Amino acid sequence: MTNAYDLNSGRLRQRFDDWRYRPSVRLYISRMQDDGYSRPHTYNSTRAVGEFARWLMDEHGNGGDVNEYTISQYLAVRAQRRTLPNGYRAALSRLLFLLRESGDVPPATPKRDQHQEVIAAFGQYLQHRRGLQLRTIASQTWHALPFLREIWGGGDRELRTIKRLDVVQYVERRARRRSARTTQTMCTGLRSFLRYLHAEGLVDDDLASAVPSLRTWKHATLPTFLTAPQLDAVLAHCDRSTAAGRRDYAILLMLVRLGLRANEVATLKLDDIDWESGLFSIQGKGRQQAVMPLPTDVGTAIVDYLQNGRPSSACRQVFLRADTPCTAFPSAGGVVLIARRAIKRAGISGLAHHGSHVFRHTLATSMIRTGATLTEIGQILRHQHHDTTRIYAKVDLPRLRMLSLAWPGGAQ
Structure with missing residues (x-):
């Protein structure tokens, strides 16, 4: 009896004939099997990729690129013609990730606003100049971004317009809605960010000293334990x-x-x-x-x-x-x-x-x-x-x- 989910069937392989990314399909199947997906799930995902490949070649020729735009375009067309099966979007996202990982497709160009550009530069500074671990960098940039969005409007306004009073009032507003430990972590991230701005000449004063100190008592609580x-x-x-x-x-x-x-x-x-x-x-x-x-x-x-x-x-x-x-x-x-x-x-x-x-x-x-x-x-x-x-x-x-x-x- 023929296996309904034969990954080597000629009918399934015909969908990828003449497609320039065909060599990556075998890797796609192998990766799904290694990740523990069932045979039917792997077959249906591969079939979704095959339908996308045929549509891409029909619309854009064999030179059609795989990216977020073409995937979204295909899914929209597919949804108009008939019901979009569950898993199609995930299957194509998995394909895009694999192609980028193997270098067959260029990495996505992130769209950043002015605030994100400043924070991205701050993250690079922490990694290459300070040598911090990625988890520490993620924590400090996570606290710096909302501060920047709230205090600095961007546009033609320079970062030099940030004042010490702005920093103090921001911390006071945020501290009302946070625990003492979270507020301490936030203040640590803000001091690091403000020192970076001063070191890079983006602000005139060292605003890190304007971040209020939160008084807490060390070892004030008992450790939580189980009997x-x-x-x-x-x-x-x-x-x-x-x-x-x-x-x-x-x-x-x-x-x-x-x-x-x-x-x-x-x-x-x-x-x-x-x-x-x-x-x-x-x-x-x-x-x-x-x-x-x-x-x-x-x-x-x-x-x-x-x-x-x-x-x-x-x-x-x-x-x-x-x-x-x-x-x-x-x-x-x-x-x-x-x-x-x-x-x-x-x-x-x-x-x-x-x-x-x-x-x-x-x-x-x-x-x-x-x-x-x-x-x-x-x-x-x-x-x-x-x-x-x-x-x-x-x-x-x-x-x-x-x-x-x-x-x-x-x-x-």
């Missing part, structure tokens, strides 16, 4: 009969047993694990490399996921998305979401925070209550500064009781 029964409930509610459950269980064990940060788990690669020695390497904050032991239960959970849950993929990251495309997590947000969902499944409420960092706090709290010193905790969590670890002294209740003074007048 031992709560921790057991989080792990027990992972459905390890499914591929996603095995992945989540392995991720949670790495958070629980080793206190890893979400980004360290998301970026862990297969090559980072030395199975013979029982060690693995990670890149922590500030590009700091660290080698850590791999506990037996954590290693067993990872092996179970690799053998019985991880999709077949050329991606070298250990943990992949469960849904297609089965690629690596684009950011630490995927691990944070897994942790948040696990806490919710366990029915745990009343926590100040529900992200992956709760498990890091839990490990430190458990260590200090079993007699570990702050120095030992700082080494396990890889804190660069001893002050960062001092927050956990506040949960060491037995030792704090030894330091407490007697209440005047007797017991209360």
Whole structure:
């Protein structure tokens, strides 16, 4: 019986006859299979690309370009003639991305307004002159853009017209709607941006000093942590009969047993694990490399996921998305979401925070209550500064009781 989704059928291949991008179609099919798409989905996406190719050659000849304009034009024409099937737009967007990745199609020219041009130059400055990581650059430019849009109108008006009072009033308006931590981050980004403007001669005064300082108390709050029964409930509610459950269980064990940060788990690669020695390497904050032991239960959970849950993929990251495309997590947000969902499944409420960092706090709290010193905790969590670890002294209740003074007048 003929396979209805035969990717090598002559009828499907005829759609690409004489098309100049025909060699990329085989790569397109291979990439979809590697990303975990089903055979019917891959066939239908390839058919959509074939219909687009025939239309493009009919309308523009074999020299027709693949870009956002021609794709939008085709989809509009296709929708007028008959119903546009689900997935066509995504299939053609995937084609465009692949052609640009391989260099067959030139990259898109971003359309930027004056504000975005200034922010783009600021980002280049942070990357090439300051050597900051992309996440830090994204944070600082994210806070700088709304400031620029609100304070500077663009056009013929120069950046030199920005005054110190403008900066102060902007921060005061924004601070009313934000937490103290978010406001601090915003002020840090604004100071960096204003120093850049002064260094490049775009403003006359160093306006960074006009950004108000937000007074906050260090270590003013208690770390959020889980009790031992709560921790057991989080792990027990992972459905390890499914591929996603095995992945989540392995991720949670790495958070629980080793206190890893979400980004360290998301970026862990297969090559980072030395199975013979029982060690693995990670890149922590500030590009700091660290080698850590791999506990037996954590290693067993990872092996179970690799053998019985991880999709077949050329991606070298250990943990992949469960849904297609089965690629690596684009950011630490995927691990944070897994942790948040696990806490919710366990029915745990009343926590100040529900992200992956709760498990890091839990490990430190458990260590200090079993007699570990702050120095030992700082080494396990890889804190660069001893002050960062001092927050956990506040949960060491037995030792704090030894330091407490007697209440005047007797017991209360």
